[in-house]
Amino acid sequence: MIKINQNVQNLKYDSKMTHKYEILIKDGILSIVRDTDVKNFRFLEKFNIEILKIRNIDKQIKLRNVTVRELDLGQQMDEYEYQYRLNLNVDDLELENLEVLNLQYNNLENDQLQNLAKFQKLHTLNVSFNKVDLTYIHNVLSLTKLSMRECGLQNIDQISQLVNLQELDLSTNRNINLTPVQTIKGLINLNISDCNLCQIDQLESLTNLEVLDLSNNKGVYLTPVCKLKSLTKLSLRHCDLKNIGQIVLLTNLKVFDISSNKINITPLNTLVGLIKLDLSMCGLTELSALKPLINLQYLNISFNYFINITELQYLTNITHLNLFWCNLVSICALRPLINLENLNIQNNNIVYLDANFNKMQKLQIFAVGQNRISDFSSINKHKNYNNLDEKGTRCFDTSNQKIPSEEQLFNANKMRRVEGPNIQLKEIQIQQKALKMVLRNFKLQINEATNNARQSEIQFTANVVRLFQQSNQVGFE
CATH class of the missing domain: 3.80.10.10 (Ribonuclease Inhibitor)
Structure with missing residues:
Protein backbone atom coordinates (compact mmCIF):
# COMPACT_ATOMS: atom_id res chain seq x y z
CA MET A 1 0.00 0.00 0.00
CA ILE A 2 2.98 2.26 0.56
CA LYS A 3 6.26 2.69 -1.19
CA ILE A 4 9.29 3.96 0.69
CA ASN A 5 12.94 4.32 -0.12
CA GLN A 6 15.74 2.31 1.46
CA ASN A 7 16.48 4.96 4.08
CA VAL A 8 13.00 4.67 5.54
CA GLN A 9 13.23 0.91 5.43
CA ASN A 10 16.26 1.20 7.71
CA LEU A 11 14.26 3.16 10.28
CA LYS A 12 13.19 -0.01 12.00
CA TYR A 13 16.81 -0.72 12.88
CA ASP A 14 17.47 2.77 14.26
CA SER A 15 16.92 2.60 18.01
CA LYS A 16 17.15 6.36 18.31
CA MET A 17 14.00 6.60 16.24
CA THR A 18 12.07 3.56 17.36
CA HIS A 19 12.29 4.30 21.08
CA LYS A 20 10.29 7.46 20.44
CA TYR A 21 7.82 6.21 17.89
CA GLU A 22 6.23 2.83 17.46
CA ILE A 23 6.99 2.53 13.77
CA LEU A 24 5.98 -0.55 11.86
CA ILE A 25 7.30 -1.33 8.41
CA LYS A 26 5.56 -4.20 6.70
CA ASP A 27 5.19 -4.86 2.99
CA GLY A 28 6.69 -1.47 2.33
CA ILE A 29 4.16 0.38 4.50
CA LEU A 30 5.44 2.97 6.93
CA SER A 31 2.96 3.05 9.80
CA ILE A 32 3.13 5.23 12.90
CA VAL A 33 0.67 3.59 15.25
CA ARG A 34 1.32 5.14 18.63
CA ASP A 35 2.22 8.60 19.85
CA THR A 36 4.72 7.82 22.60
CA ASP A 37 6.76 11.01 23.04
CA VAL A 38 5.75 12.28 19.61
CA LYS A 39 6.28 16.02 19.54
CA ASN A 40 6.15 16.58 15.80
CA PHE A 41 6.62 14.78 12.53
CA ARG A 42 9.57 16.78 11.26
CA PHE A 43 11.76 13.67 11.17
CA LEU A 44 9.74 12.55 8.13
CA GLU A 45 11.24 15.39 6.11
CA LYS A 46 14.47 13.40 5.87
CA PHE A 47 12.90 10.63 3.86
CA ASN A 48 11.46 10.33 0.40
CA ILE A 49 8.10 8.92 1.53
CA GLU A 50 5.40 8.38 -1.08
CA ILE A 51 2.72 6.79 1.06
CA LEU A 52 2.25 7.30 4.79
CA LYS A 53 -0.15 5.64 7.24
CA ILE A 54 -0.69 7.08 10.73
CA ARG A 55 -2.94 5.45 13.33
CA ASN A 56 -4.11 6.41 16.84
CA ILE A 57 -2.25 9.69 17.13
CA ASP A 58 -3.82 12.27 19.43
CA LYS A 59 -1.14 14.92 18.94
CA GLN A 60 -1.73 17.64 16.39
CA ILE A 61 -0.64 16.40 12.99
CA LYS A 62 1.51 18.84 11.06
CA LEU A 63 3.22 17.69 7.90
CA ARG A 64 5.43 20.08 5.96
CA ASN A 65 8.08 19.59 3.30
CA VAL A 66 7.14 15.92 3.00
CA THR A 67 6.88 14.24 -0.40
CA VAL A 68 3.82 12.20 0.55
CA ARG A 69 1.56 11.27 -2.36
CA GLU A 70 -0.89 9.12 -0.38
CA LEU A 71 -1.79 9.94 3.23
CA ASP A 72 -3.83 7.45 5.27
CA LEU A 73 -5.08 8.84 8.59
CA GLY A 74 -8.19 6.68 8.62
CA GLN A 75 -9.15 4.53 11.57
CA GLN A 76 -10.69 1.08 11.35
CA MET A 77 -14.06 0.26 12.89
CA ASP A 78 -12.50 -1.99 15.52
CA GLU A 79 -10.08 0.79 16.52
CA TYR A 80 -12.66 3.51 16.66
CA GLU A 81 -14.42 4.47 19.91
CA TYR A 82 -16.47 7.47 18.74
CA GLN A 83 -15.18 9.78 21.48
CA TYR A 84 -11.90 10.13 19.58
CA ARG A 85 -11.42 13.06 17.21
CA LEU A 86 -8.42 13.40 14.94
CA ASN A 87 -6.41 16.50 15.84
CA LEU A 88 -6.05 17.76 12.30
CA ASN A 89 -6.53 20.94 10.37
CA VAL A 90 -5.99 20.89 6.64
CA ASP A 91 -3.96 24.09 6.92
CA ASP A 92 -1.32 22.09 8.82
CA LEU A 93 -0.70 19.86 5.81
CA GLU A 94 1.67 21.30 3.25
CA LEU A 95 1.67 18.43 0.80
CA GLU A 96 1.71 19.78 -2.71
CA ASN A 97 1.96 16.29 -4.23
CA LEU A 98 -0.96 14.80 -2.29
CA GLU A 99 -3.19 12.65 -4.50
CA VAL A 100 -4.96 10.28 -2.07
CA LEU A 101 -6.31 11.18 1.40
CA ASN A 102 -8.10 8.80 3.78
CA LEU A 103 -9.75 10.35 6.86
CA GLN A 104 -12.46 7.78 7.65
CA TYR A 105 -13.66 7.13 11.23
CA ASN A 106 -12.13 10.22 12.83
CA ASN A 107 -15.15 12.19 14.08
CA LEU A 108 -14.13 15.06 11.84
CA GLU A 109 -16.29 18.15 11.42
CA ASN A 110 -16.52 20.59 8.56
CA ASP A 111 -14.27 23.24 10.07
CA GLN A 112 -11.31 20.85 9.89
CA LEU A 113 -11.62 20.60 6.11
CA GLN A 114 -11.36 24.28 5.22
CA ASN A 115 -8.95 24.97 2.35
CA LEU A 116 -9.14 21.34 1.23
CA ALA A 117 -9.14 22.67 -2.33
CA LYS A 118 -5.49 23.68 -1.97
CA PHE A 119 -4.54 20.10 -2.80
CA GLN A 120 -4.73 20.59 -6.54
CA LYS A 121 -3.61 17.04 -7.36
CA LEU A 122 -6.02 15.33 -4.95
CA HIS A 123 -8.08 12.77 -6.87
CA THR A 124 -9.19 10.33 -4.13
CA LEU A 125 -10.84 11.35 -0.85
CA ASN A 126 -12.41 9.16 1.84
CA VAL A 127 -14.24 10.98 4.66
CA SER A 128 -16.67 8.18 5.48
CA PHE A 129 -18.08 7.90 9.02
CA ASN A 130 -17.45 11.55 9.89
CA LYS A 131 -19.76 14.47 10.67
CA VAL A 132 -19.02 16.31 7.46
CA ASP A 133 -20.93 17.44 4.40
CA LEU A 134 -19.98 18.95 1.05
CA THR A 135 -19.37 22.49 2.30
CA TYR A 136 -15.65 22.41 1.52
CA ILE A 137 -15.38 19.18 -0.43
CA HIS A 138 -17.35 20.51 -3.42
CA ASN A 139 -14.48 22.89 -4.20
CA VAL A 140 -12.00 20.07 -4.84
CA LEU A 141 -12.70 19.89 -8.55
CA SER A 142 -9.85 17.45 -9.20
CA LEU A 143 -11.65 14.62 -7.37
CA ASN A 264 -38.26 -16.37 -9.31
CA ILE A 265 -34.83 -16.70 -10.91
CA THR A 266 -36.08 -17.79 -14.36
CA PRO A 267 -35.05 -14.47 -16.02
CA LEU A 268 -31.44 -15.22 -15.17
CA ASN A 269 -31.24 -17.85 -17.89
CA THR A 270 -30.63 -15.12 -20.48
CA LEU A 271 -27.62 -13.60 -18.69
CA VAL A 272 -25.15 -16.01 -20.22
CA GLY A 273 -22.21 -13.65 -19.69
CA LEU A 274 -22.38 -13.91 -15.90
CA ILE A 275 -19.13 -14.89 -14.22
CA LYS A 276 -20.06 -14.34 -10.59
CA LEU A 277 -23.55 -14.85 -9.12
CA ASP A 278 -24.82 -14.67 -5.54
CA LEU A 279 -28.22 -16.27 -4.88
CA SER A 280 -27.79 -16.98 -1.19
CA MET A 281 -30.90 -16.79 1.00
CA CYS A 282 -33.34 -16.59 -1.91
CA GLY A 283 -35.68 -19.40 -0.86
CA LEU A 284 -34.70 -21.52 -3.87
CA THR A 285 -35.67 -25.15 -4.25
CA GLU A 286 -34.43 -25.81 -7.79
CA LEU A 287 -31.81 -24.44 -10.17
CA SER A 288 -32.99 -25.12 -13.73
CA ALA A 289 -32.61 -21.44 -14.67
CA LEU A 290 -28.86 -21.69 -14.16
CA LYS A 291 -28.26 -24.42 -16.73
CA PRO A 292 -27.42 -21.98 -19.60
CA LEU A 293 -24.96 -19.97 -17.47
CA ILE A 294 -21.95 -21.95 -18.60
CA ASN A 295 -19.51 -19.07 -18.02
CA LEU A 296 -20.11 -18.95 -14.27
CA GLN A 297 -16.95 -19.22 -12.20
CA TYR A 298 -18.19 -18.05 -8.79
CA LEU A 299 -21.56 -19.24 -7.50
CA ASN A 300 -22.99 -18.73 -4.02
CA ILE A 301 -26.28 -20.54 -3.40
CA SER A 302 -25.90 -20.98 0.35
CA PHE A 303 -28.87 -20.92 2.73
CA ASN A 304 -31.35 -22.40 0.26
CA TYR A 305 -33.25 -25.66 0.63
CA PHE A 306 -32.82 -27.70 -2.51
CA ILE A 307 -34.57 -30.87 -3.52
CA ASN A 308 -31.61 -31.55 -5.79
CA ILE A 309 -28.69 -29.75 -7.42
CA THR A 310 -28.39 -31.79 -10.61
CA GLU A 311 -28.40 -28.67 -12.81
CA LEU A 312 -25.00 -27.72 -11.43
CA GLN A 313 -23.36 -30.51 -13.42
CA TYR A 314 -23.56 -28.33 -16.55
CA LEU A 315 -21.60 -25.45 -15.01
CA THR A 316 -18.18 -26.97 -15.59
CA ASN A 317 -16.27 -23.68 -15.47
CA ILE A 318 -17.09 -23.05 -11.81
CA THR A 319 -14.04 -22.60 -9.60
CA HIS A 320 -15.74 -21.35 -6.41
CA LEU A 321 -18.97 -22.92 -5.16
CA ASN A 322 -20.73 -22.22 -1.86
CA LEU A 323 -23.39 -24.74 -0.79
CA PHE A 324 -23.40 -23.89 2.90
CA TRP A 325 -26.64 -24.91 4.67
CA CYS A 326 -28.58 -26.19 1.67
CA ASN A 327 -30.19 -29.30 3.17
CA LEU A 328 -28.09 -31.53 0.90
CA VAL A 329 -27.67 -35.25 1.44
CA SER A 330 -25.31 -35.87 -1.49
CA ILE A 331 -22.91 -33.99 -3.76
CA CYS A 332 -22.80 -36.60 -6.52
CA ALA A 333 -24.08 -33.99 -8.98
CA LEU A 334 -20.79 -32.14 -8.60
CA ARG A 335 -18.74 -34.90 -10.23
CA PRO A 336 -18.26 -33.04 -13.56
CA LEU A 337 -17.02 -29.87 -11.82
CA ILE A 338 -13.36 -30.73 -12.19
CA ASN A 339 -12.26 -27.08 -12.16
CA LEU A 340 -13.39 -26.47 -8.58
CA GLU A 341 -10.78 -24.75 -6.44
CA ASN A 342 -12.94 -23.71 -3.49
CA LEU A 343 -15.88 -25.82 -2.29
CA ASN A 344 -18.00 -25.19 0.80
CA ILE A 345 -20.53 -27.88 1.73
CA GLN A 346 -20.71 -27.14 5.46
CA ASN A 347 -23.87 -27.54 7.53
CA ASN A 348 -25.65 -30.09 5.37
CA ASN A 349 -26.77 -33.68 5.91
CA ILE A 350 -24.09 -35.34 3.81
CA VAL A 351 -23.19 -38.83 5.01
CA TYR A 352 -20.37 -39.78 2.64
CA LEU A 353 -18.07 -38.30 0.01
CA ASP A 354 -18.33 -39.94 -3.38
CA ALA A 355 -15.11 -41.49 -4.65
CA ASN A 356 -15.35 -39.15 -7.66
CA PHE A 357 -14.48 -36.35 -5.27
CA ASN A 358 -10.88 -37.30 -6.04
CA LYS A 359 -11.31 -36.09 -9.62
CA MET A 360 -11.48 -32.49 -8.36
CA GLN A 361 -7.71 -32.26 -8.62
CA LYS A 362 -7.63 -28.46 -8.59
CA LEU A 363 -9.40 -28.24 -5.23
CA GLN A 364 -7.48 -26.06 -2.79
CA ILE A 365 -10.05 -25.10 -0.15
CA PHE A 366 -12.58 -27.65 1.07
CA ALA A 367 -14.98 -26.82 3.91
CA VAL A 368 -16.90 -29.91 4.98
CA GLY A 369 -17.83 -29.17 8.60
CA GLN A 370 -21.18 -29.86 10.29
CA ASN A 371 -22.16 -32.91 8.24
CA ARG A 372 -22.70 -36.57 9.13
CA ILE A 373 -19.54 -37.87 7.51
CA SER A 374 -17.70 -40.56 9.42
CA ASP A 375 -15.43 -41.87 6.65
CA PHE A 376 -12.74 -39.38 5.57
CA SER A 377 -10.91 -41.79 3.29
CA SER A 378 -11.87 -39.84 0.16
CA ILE A 379 -10.20 -36.75 1.58
CA ASN A 380 -7.08 -38.70 2.51
CA LYS A 381 -6.78 -40.08 -1.02
CA HIS A 382 -7.25 -36.74 -2.75
CA LYS A 383 -4.33 -35.98 -5.05
CA ASN A 384 -4.00 -32.46 -3.66
CA TYR A 385 -4.48 -33.47 -0.02
CA ASN A 386 -0.90 -32.63 0.92
CA ASN A 387 -1.23 -29.10 -0.46
CA LEU A 388 -4.69 -28.05 0.70
CA ASP A 389 -3.31 -26.13 3.63
CA GLU A 390 -0.86 -24.24 1.42
CA LYS A 391 -3.64 -22.72 -0.63
CA GLY A 392 -6.17 -21.79 2.01
CA THR A 393 -8.16 -22.79 5.04
CA ARG A 394 -8.55 -26.47 5.82
CA CYS A 395 -11.64 -27.16 7.89
CA PHE A 396 -12.88 -30.44 9.35
CA ASP A 397 -15.82 -31.04 11.59
CA THR A 398 -17.16 -34.34 12.89
CA SER A 399 -20.02 -33.18 15.06
CA ASN A 400 -21.44 -36.06 17.11
CA GLN A 401 -19.07 -38.45 15.37
CA LYS A 402 -15.83 -40.14 16.30
CA ILE A 403 -12.85 -37.83 15.90
CA PRO A 404 -10.71 -38.94 12.94
CA SER A 405 -7.30 -40.28 13.76
CA GLU A 406 -4.20 -38.14 13.53
CA GLU A 407 -3.30 -40.01 10.37
CA GLN A 408 -6.60 -39.04 8.77
CA LEU A 409 -6.34 -35.36 9.61
CA PHE A 410 -2.60 -34.92 9.19
CA ASN A 411 -1.70 -37.69 6.82
CA ALA A 412 0.95 -35.79 4.92
CA ASN A 413 4.33 -34.55 6.01
CA LYS A 414 3.52 -30.98 5.02
CA MET A 415 0.33 -31.03 7.05
CA ARG A 416 2.00 -32.53 10.09
CA ARG A 417 5.02 -30.22 10.07
CA VAL A 418 3.19 -27.13 8.80
CA GLU A 419 6.08 -26.11 6.59
CA GLY A 420 6.40 -23.36 4.01
CA PRO A 421 6.62 -19.54 4.12
CA ASN A 422 3.05 -18.81 3.05
CA ILE A 423 1.03 -21.49 4.81
CA GLN A 424 -1.88 -20.38 6.96
CA LEU A 425 -3.85 -22.99 8.85
CA LYS A 426 -6.49 -20.62 10.15
CA GLU A 427 -8.91 -22.91 11.89
CA ILE A 428 -9.54 -26.54 12.67
CA GLN A 429 -13.05 -27.44 13.75
CA ILE A 430 -13.37 -30.78 15.50
CA GLN A 431 -16.51 -30.39 17.51
CA GLN A 432 -16.68 -32.77 20.40
CA LYS A 433 -17.12 -31.87 24.02
CA ALA A 434 -13.48 -32.28 24.97
CA LEU A 435 -12.10 -30.13 22.16
CA LYS A 436 -14.81 -27.77 20.98
CA MET A 437 -13.86 -24.59 22.87
CA VAL A 438 -10.15 -25.25 22.69
CA LEU A 439 -9.82 -25.60 18.96
CA ARG A 440 -12.25 -22.90 17.92
CA ASN A 441 -10.38 -20.17 19.74
CA PHE A 442 -6.97 -20.11 18.17
CA LYS A 443 -5.28 -19.29 14.92
CA LEU A 444 -2.22 -21.15 13.78
CA GLN A 445 0.00 -19.45 11.28
CA ILE A 446 3.57 -19.27 10.12
CA ASN A 447 5.65 -16.71 11.96
CA GLU A 448 7.88 -15.52 9.12
CA ALA A 449 9.94 -13.19 11.32
CA THR A 450 11.52 -15.93 13.39
CA ASN A 451 11.91 -19.69 13.55
CA ASN A 452 11.09 -19.72 17.24
CA ALA A 453 7.49 -20.29 18.24
CA ARG A 454 6.01 -17.62 20.46
CA GLN A 455 4.54 -18.61 23.81
CA SER A 456 0.87 -19.48 23.71
CA GLU A 457 -1.44 -19.22 26.69
CA ILE A 458 -4.01 -21.46 25.03
CA GLN A 459 -4.30 -24.93 26.49
CA PHE A 460 -4.37 -27.87 24.10
CA THR A 461 -4.96 -31.54 24.62
CA ALA A 462 -1.84 -33.68 24.57
CA ASN A 463 -2.53 -35.12 21.14
CA VAL A 464 -2.98 -31.73 19.52
CA VAL A 465 0.17 -30.35 21.13
CA ARG A 466 2.17 -33.32 19.92
CA LEU A 467 0.99 -32.75 16.35
CA PHE A 468 2.06 -29.12 16.27
CA GLN A 469 5.26 -29.32 18.30
CA GLN A 470 6.98 -31.02 15.41
CA SER A 471 7.43 -27.66 13.72
CA ASN A 472 9.46 -24.86 15.27
CA GLN A 473 8.13 -22.46 12.63
CA VAL A 474 4.70 -22.15 14.15
CA GLY A 475 3.49 -19.01 15.92
CA PHE A 476 0.28 -18.83 17.89
CA GLU A 477 -2.07 -15.85 17.97
Missing part, protein backbone atom coordinates in the same frame (compact mmCIF):
# COMPACT_ATOMS: atom_id res chain seq x y z
CA THR A 144 -12.36 11.48 -9.37
CA LYS A 145 -13.14 9.23 -6.39
CA LEU A 146 -15.15 10.29 -3.31
CA SER A 147 -16.38 8.20 -0.38
CA MET A 148 -18.85 9.74 2.08
CA ARG A 149 -20.44 6.66 3.58
CA GLU A 150 -22.61 7.25 6.66
CA CYS A 151 -21.90 10.95 7.04
CA GLY A 152 -25.49 11.89 7.87
CA LEU A 153 -25.87 13.71 4.56
CA GLN A 154 -29.19 15.30 3.69
CA ASN A 155 -28.48 17.96 1.10
CA ILE A 156 -26.06 16.90 -1.63
CA ASP A 157 -26.82 19.67 -4.14
CA GLN A 158 -23.18 20.79 -4.21
CA ILE A 159 -22.01 17.42 -5.46
CA SER A 160 -23.07 18.41 -8.97
CA GLN A 161 -19.98 20.64 -9.11
CA LEU A 162 -17.67 17.62 -8.92
CA VAL A 163 -17.97 16.98 -12.63
CA ASN A 164 -14.85 14.79 -12.81
CA LEU A 165 -16.13 12.13 -10.40
CA GLN A 166 -15.92 8.56 -11.65
CA GLU A 167 -16.46 6.69 -8.37
CA LEU A 168 -18.89 7.84 -5.69
CA ASP A 169 -19.94 6.19 -2.41
CA LEU A 170 -22.95 7.74 -0.67
CA SER A 171 -24.07 4.56 1.06
CA THR A 172 -25.91 4.64 4.41
CA ASN A 173 -27.04 8.24 4.04
CA ARG A 174 -30.77 7.71 4.39
CA ASN A 175 -32.18 11.15 3.61
CA ILE A 176 -30.60 12.08 0.31
CA ASN A 177 -32.16 13.17 -2.96
CA LEU A 178 -30.32 11.78 -5.97
CA THR A 179 -31.24 14.62 -8.34
CA PRO A 180 -27.81 16.33 -8.17
CA VAL A 181 -26.06 13.05 -9.02
CA GLN A 182 -27.71 12.83 -12.43
CA THR A 183 -25.51 15.65 -13.72
CA ILE A 184 -22.26 13.72 -13.14
CA LYS A 185 -22.24 12.02 -16.52
CA GLY A 186 -18.80 10.45 -16.10
CA LEU A 187 -19.74 8.25 -13.14
CA ILE A 188 -18.58 4.67 -13.60
CA ASN A 189 -19.01 3.31 -10.08
CA LEU A 190 -21.87 4.34 -7.75
CA ASN A 191 -22.67 2.96 -4.29
CA ILE A 192 -26.03 4.10 -2.90
CA SER A 193 -26.74 1.05 -0.78
CA ASP A 194 -28.80 1.42 2.40
CA CYS A 195 -30.07 4.89 1.47
CA ASN A 196 -33.79 4.24 1.93
CA LEU A 197 -34.38 4.76 -1.77
CA CYS A 198 -37.35 3.61 -3.80
CA GLN A 199 -37.71 5.86 -6.84
CA ILE A 200 -34.38 6.19 -8.64
CA ASP A 201 -35.37 7.67 -12.00
CA GLN A 202 -32.41 10.05 -11.72
CA LEU A 203 -30.06 7.19 -12.59
CA GLU A 204 -31.30 6.89 -16.17
CA SER A 205 -28.96 9.65 -17.32
CA LEU A 206 -25.85 7.88 -15.97
CA THR A 207 -25.26 5.93 -19.15
CA ASN A 208 -21.58 5.27 -18.39
CA LEU A 209 -22.26 3.42 -15.13
CA GLU A 210 -20.54 0.05 -14.99
CA VAL A 211 -20.83 -0.73 -11.27
CA LEU A 212 -23.96 -0.04 -9.19
CA ASP A 213 -24.71 -1.05 -5.60
CA LEU A 214 -28.36 -0.67 -4.55
CA SER A 215 -28.28 -3.16 -1.70
CA ASN A 216 -30.60 -2.69 1.27
CA ASN A 217 -33.04 -0.36 -0.46
CA LYS A 218 -36.36 -2.07 0.19
CA GLY A 219 -38.75 -2.12 -2.77
CA VAL A 220 -36.47 -0.16 -5.07
CA TYR A 221 -37.94 0.40 -8.54
CA LEU A 222 -35.85 -1.49 -11.13
CA THR A 223 -36.99 0.09 -14.42
CA PRO A 224 -34.34 2.86 -14.39
CA VAL A 225 -31.63 0.35 -13.52
CA CYS A 226 -32.46 -1.89 -16.43
CA LYS A 227 -31.88 0.98 -18.85
CA LEU A 228 -28.22 1.18 -17.86
CA LYS A 229 -26.88 -1.07 -20.59
CA SER A 230 -23.23 -0.50 -19.62
CA LEU A 231 -23.61 -2.19 -16.22
CA THR A 232 -21.21 -5.07 -15.66
CA LYS A 233 -21.60 -5.35 -11.88
CA LEU A 234 -24.88 -4.95 -9.99
CA SER A 235 -25.86 -5.59 -6.38
CA LEU A 236 -29.53 -5.78 -5.38
CA ARG A 237 -28.95 -7.67 -2.16
CA HIS A 238 -31.73 -7.47 0.42
CA CYS A 239 -34.04 -5.20 -1.58
CA ASP A 240 -37.24 -7.14 -0.88
CA LEU A 241 -37.72 -7.79 -4.60
CA LYS A 242 -40.36 -10.12 -5.96
CA ASN A 243 -39.94 -9.76 -9.73
CA ILE A 244 -36.71 -9.32 -11.67
CA GLY A 245 -38.09 -9.86 -15.17
CA GLN A 246 -36.59 -6.64 -16.56
CA ILE A 247 -33.10 -7.74 -15.63
CA VAL A 248 -32.88 -9.59 -18.95
CA LEU A 249 -32.08 -6.22 -20.57
CA LEU A 250 -28.70 -6.06 -18.82
CA THR A 251 -26.88 -8.30 -21.24
CA ASN A 252 -23.41 -7.06 -20.24
CA LEU A 253 -23.66 -8.13 -16.59
CA LYS A 254 -20.66 -10.10 -15.34
CA VAL A 255 -21.21 -9.90 -11.58
CA PHE A 256 -24.68 -10.02 -10.03
CA ASP A 257 -25.64 -10.16 -6.35
CA ILE A 258 -29.35 -10.65 -5.77
CA SER A 259 -29.08 -12.48 -2.47
CA SER A 260 -31.69 -12.21 0.29
CA ASN A 261 -34.62 -11.71 -2.10
CA LYS A 262 -37.48 -14.22 -2.46
CA ILE A 263 -37.62 -14.28 -6.25
